[in-house]
Amino acid sequence: MDAASAARPPEPEGAVIATRGLTKRYRGGQLAVDGLDLTVPAGSVFGFLGPNGSGKTTTIRMLMGLITPTSGTARVLGSPMPGAGRTVLPHVGALIEGPALYGHLHGRDNLLRYDAADPTADPRTRRARVGAALDRVGLTAAAGKKAKAYSLGMKQRLGIACALLQPRRLLVLDEPTNGLDPQGMREIRSLVRELASDGTTVFLSSHLLDEIEQVCTHAAVMARGRLVTQGAVADLAAGARGRLTVTTPDTAEAAGVLKDQGAADVVTDGDQVTAEPPARDLAEVNAALVAAGVRVRGFGVRRASLEDAFVALTGEGFDVAG
Amino acid sequence: MSRAETVATAPPPVRPSPLWTLGLLRSELLTTLRRWRTLALLGVLAAVPVLVGVAVRIETGGSPAGGGPEGGGGPAFIAQITNNGLFLVFTALAATLPFFLPMAVGVIAGDAIAGEASAGTLRYLLVAPAGRTRLLLVKYTTTVAFCVLATLVVALSALIAGAVLFPLGDLTTISGTRITFGEGLLRALLIALVVAASLIGVAALGLFVSTLTNSGIAAMATTVGLLITVQILDQIPQLHAIQPYFFSHYWLSFADLMREPVYWDDVLRNLGVQALYAAVFGSAAWARFTAKDITA
Numbered sequence: 001m002d003a004a005s006a007a008r009p010p011e012p013e014g015a016v017i018a019t020r021g022l023t024k025r026y027r028g029g030q031l032a033v034d035g036l037d038l039t040v041p042a043g044s045v046f047g048f049l050g051p052n053g054s055g056k057t058t059t060i061r062m063l064m065g066l067i068t069p070t071s072g073t074a075r076v077l078g079s080p081m082p083g084a085g086r087t088v089l090p091h092v093g094a095l096i097e098g099p100a101l102y103g104h105l106h107g108r109d110n111l112l113r114y115d116a117a118d119p120t121a122d123p124r125t126r127r128a129r130v131g132a133a134l135d136r137v138g139l140t141a142a143a144g145k146k147a148k149a150y151s152l153g154m155k156q157r158l159g160i161a162c163a164l165l166q167p168r169r170l171l172v173l174d175e176p177t178n179g180l181d182p183q184g185m186r187e188i189r190s191l192v193r194e195l196a197s198d199g200t201t202v203f204l205s206s207h208l209l210d211e212i213e214q215v216c217t218h219a220a221v222m223a224r225g226r227l228v229t230q231g232a233v234a235d236l237a238a239g240a241r242g243r244l245t246v247t248t249p250d251t252a253e254a255a256g257v258l259k260d261q262g263a264a265d266v267v268t269d270g271d272q273v274t275a276e277p278p279a280r281d282l283a284e285v286n287a288a289l290v291a292a293g294v295r296v297r298g299f300g301v302r303r304a305s306l307e308d309a310f311v312a313l314t315g316e317g318f319d320v321a322g
Numbered sequence: 323m324s325r326a327e328t329v330a331t332a333p334p335p336v337r338p339s340p341l342w343t344l345g346l347l348r349s350e351l352l353t354t355l356r357r358w359r360t361l362a363l364l365g366v367l368a369a370v371p372v373l374v375g376v377a378v379r380i381e382t383g384g385s386p387a388g389g390g391p392e393g394g395g396g397p398a399f400i401a402q403i404t405n406n407g408l409f410l411v412f413t414a415l416a417a418t419l420p421f422f423l424p425m426a427v428g429v430i431a432g433d434a435i436a437g438e439a440s441a442g443t444l445r446y447l448l449v450a451p452a453g454r455t456r457l458l459l460v461k462y463t464t465t466v467a468f469c470v471l472a473t474l475v476v477a478l479s480a481l482i483a484g485a486v487l488f489p490l491g492d493l494t495t496i497s498g499t500r501i502t503f504g505e506g507l508l509r510a511l512l513i514a515l516v517v518a519a520s521l522i523g524v525a526a527l528g529l530f531v532s533t534l535t536n537s538g539i540a541a542m543a544t545t546v547g548l549l550i551t552v553q554i555l556d557q558i559p560q561l562h563a564i565q566p567y568f569f570s571h572y573w574l575s576f577a578d579l580m581r582e583p584v585y586w587d588d589v590l591r592n593l594g595v596q597a598l599y600a601a602v603f604g605s606a607a608w609a610r611f612t613a614k615d616i617t618a
Contacts, residue, residue, distance in 0.1 A: 064449045066616040089451035096449070100442025104357055116349035117450035117457075123345050162446065 014042045016170050016201040017063060021072035024058050032058040034225040035072065040203055040218070045196045047212035047233065048205040049310065050222035056205050057097055059222070060174055064094055077169060090120040093168040095176055099159025103148030107139060107158050110147050114162050121166060133161040138187065152179030160188065164195075171195060172203045177211060189215050209310060221313055228313045244277040246289065247298030254294045261285045277301055346452060350464045354430065360468075363426040364475050370422060371414035371480030375487045378403050378410075399577075406493045407484025408503065411510045412580065414480035415473070415517050419573050420553060423472055423517070424524045428545035430468045431528025434461040435611065437538030439618040454612045462529055462604065469521040477514040499582040509579060516576045520592055523569030523599030524549060530607040536618040566591070569599050 017040035024033040033055040040046045050056045061067040063074055065082030074081045079088050101110050111130040115121045121129075134140045137157040142150070150158065156179050163171055176192070177185040192215050196202050206212055212219055213233060220230035229236060244263060248254045254273045255266050262278035263285070278285065286299050354360055382404050399412040435458070438444035447457060484490070493506045501509070528545040535541050552568050555561055565571050572592030578585040 061445075061616070064445075065451070066445055066448060068613075068615060085451050086453060089449055092449070094446075094449045096445055097442070100446055102353060102441070102443060105353065113349045113353060114446055114450055116345045117447045117452035119451070119453070 015039045015075075016042045016044075017046075017074075017076055017203065019059075019063075019072065019074045022059070022062060022069055022074050023071045024055075024062060024067060025070045031225055033062070033069075036222075036225075036227050038220060038227060038230065040201065042201055043196070043199060044218045045192060045202045045204060045216045047216035047219035048203060048222070049207075049209070049212060049219060053224075054222040055225040056222055057174070060094075060096055060172060060203075060205065064092070064096065064172065065089065066096075086119070090118055090166065091169040092172060093163030093165070093170070094172040094174075095156075095159045095163050096172070096174050098175065098178060099155045099162070101147035101150070101155060101158060103146065105147060106144050107147055107150065107154075108134065108143040110158060111162055111165060115165050118166070129165055133164045136164055136191070137161045153181060153184050156180055157184070160191075168200055170201045170203065174205045175207070176204065177206070177208065185211070221310060223313075242277070242301045243274045244282065244285070245298070245300060245302050246273045246294075246296060247271055248273065248289075248294055248296050250294045253292060254289060254296075257289050257292045257294060258285070261288055271297075274302075346456070347460050347463060350460050351467060354464055354468065359433075360430065363429060364472065367418060367422055367426060367472055367476050368479040370418050371410055371476060372483045374400075374414055374417060375403070375407075375410050375480070375483040379487045399580075402494070403484070404488055406506075407486075407488035407490050408481070408493055408506050408510060410484030410488065411477050411480040412513065412577070414476050415513060415576070416574060418476050419517055419520065419576075420570070421549075423469075423476065424521055424549050424570070425546050426472050427465065427469050427521045427524050428528045428549055429542045431465045431525045432532050432541035432543075432545040433538045434465060434529055435532040435607075436535050436541035437532075439536040439616070440538045442618060444618065445616055448616060455608065458529070458533075458608055458611050461532075462525065462607075465525040465529060466522060469525055470515070470518040473514050473518040473521070477510060481510070495582045496577065496580045497582040501582070513576050513579050516579065516589060516592070519596055520573050520576070522596040523603075526600045526603035526607070527569070530603040530610070533607045533611040533614065567595065567598075569595060571595065 017038060019036050019038045022033060022036040022038070023031070025031050036055075036059060038059070048056055048060075058067060062069050063076055063081060065085040065088075068082060076084075076088050077091055081088060101107075102113065105113065108130060111133060112126060115126050115130060116123075131140070134143050137160050139154065139157050139161060142154060147155065147158065156176070160173070160176060163173065171192075173192070177188050180188060189211065192202055192204065196215075196217075204212070204216060216233050218231065219233050219236055221228040221236075244258070246254050246258070249271060251268045251271060251273050255268055258266050258273060258275050258278075261284075262280065263275035264278075266273060266275040282299075282301065286296065289296055289299070378400065399409045399416065402409040403413055435444065438447065448454065452460075490503060492500055492502050494500055524545070527548060528541070531544045531548070532538075532541040535544075549570075552570055556565055556568050556570055572588050572595060575588030575592050578587075578589055
């Protein structure tokens with residue numbers, strides 16, 4: 001531990017994942033993760049956001065003991081990684097950078113193999129647990145097919161089933177809905193909620209912001225290897241202000257009235273005029289519009305989304321995200 | 323929000339079953355044997371003795387004892403095949419040991435870690451968590467098991483082909499003494515095991531190469547390339563000072579097991595060289611694999 005990370009505050013009690021000054025510099029000199037202080041509260045559904053190359057995957061690999069940090073510490077379930085991997089990892093189910101399967105084995109045999117690799121898995125209950133995991137992701141009917149014949153969505157489901165072979169205390173799901181159709185996405189999201197309600201902490205990385213908003217209680221945003229922000233999703237979204245939106249055929253007049261009422265950054269787009277809401281009762285703003293003869297079809301404040309928060313924080317759109 | 327009450331503390335101690343390593347080994351053996359590639363390699367190895375037997379049979383016109391001592395200049399045993407089908411076992415092992423057998427072992431060993439890495443399955447085995455040292459041990463054990471299996475496939479295929487194409491019976495050792503067919507079979511089994519043990523060095527070398535790359539094909543090609551290079555260097559007289567350290571230098575010493583009494587010196591030297599390779603490259607593979615960042 002270097003001097004900088006030694007001076008950092010102690011990690012909070014009850015954190016399922018806690019990193020202090022976690023840094024990874026690859027051999028080429030590229031700094032992939034830079035001084036990360038991440039805290040994932042127990043029982044949370046934690047969304048992990050960031051564009052491509054922001055260091056999310058490197059972070060997840062360090063948490064799973066696949067990559068050794070250059071400096072800093074990572075604790076998972078209270079124990080240091082990668083040192084305590086043998087005792088920690090049986091309690092962790094993981095889907096990392098998409099599923100990886102043995103194409104020449106059947107779906108069921110893939111799970112049997114991964115379960116055989118877990119020293120704590122009881123061989124006597126193996127078949128039953130594999131059957132239950134397949135059932136949970138809706139793959140029972142396809143369990144006898146070779147994995148190379150699976151569609152991307154089926155592979156993804158099998159990868160999630162692999163993470164569910166045992167009761168877990170932490171699930172790390174990297175892009176779990178990748179390749180799934182909308183129905184499959186809904187199923188996986190309700191599965192995540194169900195698991196979380198059983199007390200499992202879920203660490204979920206995704207590039208779909210609305211997905212994070214729908215299922216996550218907490219979130220962290222990474223950009224260029226650094227942690228931009230972390231906290232409860234509601235707080236993050238509240239950090240970005242919503243926009244006042246007026247729908248009207250009389251856009252020019254409406255824009256003028258809004259400016260007079262103290263609204264900033266007035267933008268006209270089609271039959272909509274949006275602006276930063278002024279610091280006064282919006283009912284009065286509406287009354288002023290009507291008094292000025294503006295025919296108002298719609299009036300309201302569009303709630304700030306996580307995407308607004310993300311753009312405000314990173315200064316970039318989410319098009320490049322992965 | 324009752325779930326927030328779940329407090330993370332150190333996980334309760336898990337109780338690993340002492341037999342779980344065997345479970346992983348069993349899984350590894352089954353996974354390897356169910357690969358089409360493995361079956362194809364074994365099929366090729368099984369075909370070699372049949373081809374040799376048929377060729378000898380055709381060349382001698384099917385008349386027993388027609389080969390004569392000149393016998394085509396092949397391995398020392400080939401001339402005797404027509405007298406006794408058991409000699410096809412020795413001939414087939416002598417024919418496959420320089421290339422076919424080590425190539426097959428090189429493919430399996432090279433694929434061991436790098437193949438899992440390129441398929442991405444390595445990261446899931448490691449977070450299962452299989453444990454790096456244990457996974458490496460399981461991989462090496464599987465490769466050695468394949469050495470034995472591949473050698474036995476050659477020997478059994480040769481025995482069956484020899485029994486079908488040629489007469490069986492008491493046989494003459496290289497030293498000229500007669501031994502019974504039963505004792506001959508035992509010698510054949512012993513030779514097969516020594517041949518299998520001769521492949522341990524290549525297996526360790528291949529496993530080490532396999533830890534260096536994330537491409538299974540690259541690891542296989544490098545291992546087979548090294549195999550060919552060493553075989554060529556072993557033929558260059560100027561290098562005779564270092565040749566005793568080549569893993570292939572004493573390979574054909576297994577013929578000494580057909581002497582009466584058995585001449586053990588070179589056989590033991592061969593086993594010593596194999597043990598040395600296993601120790602050196604096994605340690606190197608371990609050092610590399612346990613410190614490696616798994617980025618695939």
